[in-house]
Amino acid sequence: MAGSVRDAAPEETGPAVSTEVLQRVFKTLSDPTRIRMLALLEREELAVQEVMDVLGMAQSRVSRHLGILREAGLLRDRREGTHVFYRFRPPEVPEWNEAWAVARRSFDRDPLSERDARALARVIAHRASRSRSFFDSVGPEWDALRKVFNDDALRARAIAQLAAPGLVVADVGTGTGILAAELASLGLRVIGIDSSPRMLEAARAKLGAAGLDVEWRVGEAQALPLADAEVDAVFAHMVLHYLPSPEDAFAEFARVLKPGGRAIIVDFVPHDAEWMRAELGVLWLGFDPADVERWLESAGFSEVQSETFEVSSPTRELPATFLTRAYRR
Numbered sequence: 001m002a003g004s005v006r007d008a009a010p011e012e013t014g015p016a017v018s019t020e021v022l023q024r025v026f027k028t029l030s031d032p033t034r035i036r037m038l039a040l041l042e043r044e045e046l047a048v049q050e051v052m053d054v055l056g057m058a059q060s061r062v063s064r065h066l067g068i069l070r071e072a073g074l075l076r077d078r079r080e081g082t083h084v085f086y087r088f089r090p091p092e093v094p095e096w097n098e099a100w101a102v103a104r105r106s107f108d109r110d111p112l113s114e115r116d117a118r119a120l121a122r123v124i125a126h127r128a129s130r131s132r133s134f135f136d137s138v139g140p141e142w143d144a145l146r147k148v149f150n151d152d153a154l155r156a157r158a159i160a161q162l163a164a165p166g167l168v169v170a171d172v173g174t175g176t177g178i179l180a181a182e183l184a185s186l187g188l189r190v191i192g193i194d195s196s197p198r199m200l201e202a203a204r205a206k207l208g209a210a211g212l213d214v215e216w217r218v219g220e221a222q223a224l225p226l227a228d229a230e231v232d233a234v235f236a237h238m239v240l241h242y243l244p245s246p247e248d249a250f251a252e253f254a255r256v257l258k259p260g261g262r263a264i265i266v267d268f269v270p271h272d273a274e275w276m277r278a279e280l281g282v283l284w285l286g287f288d289p290a291d292v293e294r295w296l297e298s299a300g301f302s303e304v305q306s307e308t309f310e311v312s313s314p315t316r317e318l319p320a321t322f323l324t325r326a327y328r329r
């Protein structure tokens, strides 16, 4: 049948491989430093200083390569006050995907890959130590400090999402146990987890005095002291902005949740309240709920939903807050 679709030559129907795209791919990936950077930024969102620390390179060199990667459309950046954080955004063009898979496989066999992974772990541990030392020194005084957050209504709302008595819930980054106390009063079985033993001591004393029964465990959000599928719900109330790698914590939340279990995250939307770094030891100035939703979806959650609330405080102008909830698939 002359002129039918079946007679058309395959190269006329399939997408043409653009020589220009290929040249760009190979040019960008031809430099080993850029491969190292992409491998790092695929794992973790990093500031320029952190990339310099991991690679042990000067700012001029790191900035030049980051510029090339940005120009090629491979990086997503997020601005926080004076810092810019970069993340490798997987390219949507097949040529990029295929070439990156080959480059990545070959780099994984290079001893530098292991060296970079160790250096990255040190940089992330350094982030964690900044917030840990803040809470270890603050301890029970946190209740006074947190009075700037006039967030009782929001918290009650978070709890209302999961009020079925008898469920087992983890309150990650429980602090002085304010949320844990409310959950326990509603008849939930609560495991309060915090990386700071001092905060947990304060929580134990306060809730013990109130006759509330909560189990306390010291541990990190990114390596929770919980068995696989141990809990029905995970709450993370105002803790994400203290985590060295918030994205990684979601994979851990998925691990400890039963299938169909819930994650409930409450935190600030992006803001420029720099005073929080100094006065409250925060690592991140808020999050775009769309990023949090995407991280949850990649970690194995579905039916992800967010709401944003204005928060009013009599003492301080506060950023708006979001509540994101999702189900473990």
Ligand SMILES: C[S@@+](CC[C@H](N)C(=O)[O-])C[C@H]1O[C@@H](n2cnc3c(N)ncnc32)[C@H](O)[C@@H]1O
Residues within 6 Å of the ligand: 128, 131, 132, 135, 146, 172, 173, 174, 175, 176, 177, 178, 179, 193, 194, 195, 196, 199, 219, 220, 221, 222, 236, 237, 238, 239, 242, 243, 244
């Ligand atoms: C802002 S307080 C919030 C406490 C509580 N959720 C509330 O809303 O009152 C943050 C808590 O997270 C804890 N934290 C910080 N980094 C953590 C981590 N990596 N893993 C677990 N807890 C962490 C701190 O020790 C602190 O108690």
